[in-house]
Amino acid sequence: MVLETIYVLRHANRVHYNLDSRTGVYSSAYGIANPTGLGNDPVLAAHGVEQSIEFANHVLQLDPPVDIIYSSPFYRCLQTLTPALETIFAQRKEFPLVRVENGIGEFFGRAHFHHPSPAPPSVLLSHFPSIDPTYTPIITPATNGETIPGLHDRLAYALYRMIMELDDHPAKPRSVLICSHAATIIAVGRVLTGRMPENESEHDFDAFTCGLSKFNRRVRSPVRGVVGGWDCELNSDCSFLAGGQEYGWHFNGDESFIDDKKSML
Template identity: 50%
Template sequence: MIETIHVVRHAFRSNWVVNPRTGVYSITIPTPTGLAHDPPLTAKGVEQAKELALHLCSLDPPIDRVYSSPFYRCLQTLKPTTDRLHEQGKLHAKIRIDRGIGEFFGRAHFTHPDPPTVAVLTSHFDHLDVGYGNDTIPVPRLQGESIVELHERVNKAITRIVGELDVDPQTPKTLLICTHAATMIALGRVLTGNMPQDPDEDDFQCYTASLSTFVRKSSKGVVGNWGCVLNSGTGFLSGGAERGWKFNGEESFVAFPDTPSENKDPSKL
């Protein structure tokens, strides 16, 4: 049975923008996957990932399973950790790519682009589970999600993930997830069951390369059955807490279902 869940946000990444009229994404530097909405880490982010790895690889009990958002920056953040754990013989399972814990894109009048495929990612990263759930994991709405829909997606994803690991014959106990700012906040709320009346409430933090830890209370259920023992910890990072984010009520590209907005920019996610 999974007893501990560690959640990290990807490290400091390169910037990108989207044209709110056309839905076209652009970036000033090339991306490894060739997708403008899939930028890599900056040099600072690479250093954060290394510092994060030193901490994660020292955890006791050690990490048994790793799940990641399908975006390049998340796998790049995980790479120093998973490479070292495999070299040390501490991690015997491959990284599972799961769109259920992927990026949050606000509601829009255009279609958001897909993340890179597992086939594309395997040319950049080792230790990926190429056969995991590619045809069965539900994907986010193509035209984005409301904040409520994001939380519903995360609820289904983490319930499924913990459920499948609870019956894993190798009996893993510690899970590591790498995701994004909004999804990290939603995971904290779903796991603890502490859903605020106002989704903009500043409750669970999500600094770059930060670590949140949740400990299971009992064997019964997933949602609301975890206590948060670390909320976006950054004590292992030389730069401390940086680039925090919170919901602010302006995550949607549309004011109403069919009305385009002029000034929404998701690049802060």
């Protein structure tokens, strides 16, 4: 085993988007066009851009330093990472390629419609040349959404595969940075630590915009996989952000667009 630390970063503050739950149509708010053309794939707000720069100023202070980077396939996550990538490049003289992994993408509740899939790599590469074009995602979420247990199962599988691959990576990376979304980040914390609450809506792991969490592998743990083999050192730390903790999120019910009682009639 080589991997020691997993950093998890929530994307910075984004522009709002709207959803008509009757039709399943997503649309950008305030008339702001989304670069990928998807209604549920907004850019960062001006404040979010500032947060991403603040993280870039902080990234070189991380110990151990970031070796490999994974991102959700949504624009706001890749945009959040861009200033940090430039900072790392200036330090190492080589541009780190980002592995775009659908398995750590956004969580959408179960629905009677199909949520828009994220833009394909060919489109994302036109906006973010730092993407690794050779990387193949581990898993792709269902477009009609997930239950909260389903989200946890998805993250358990994706993280297991990621950790196993990084443990066997010839470069022997000590750390990985993952940029994702609030619900996904909460599930990551539960999966890595093995702390699964009886009430799925329990407020346990935090997810503030541009908040950074840190998980360390238990030194004496024989576990090569995921559950129970990691301890949380930082829980959505925002000490490096001028605005501190902002826009925290937690589960509230099953997040479903389907009324099971009505569907049974």
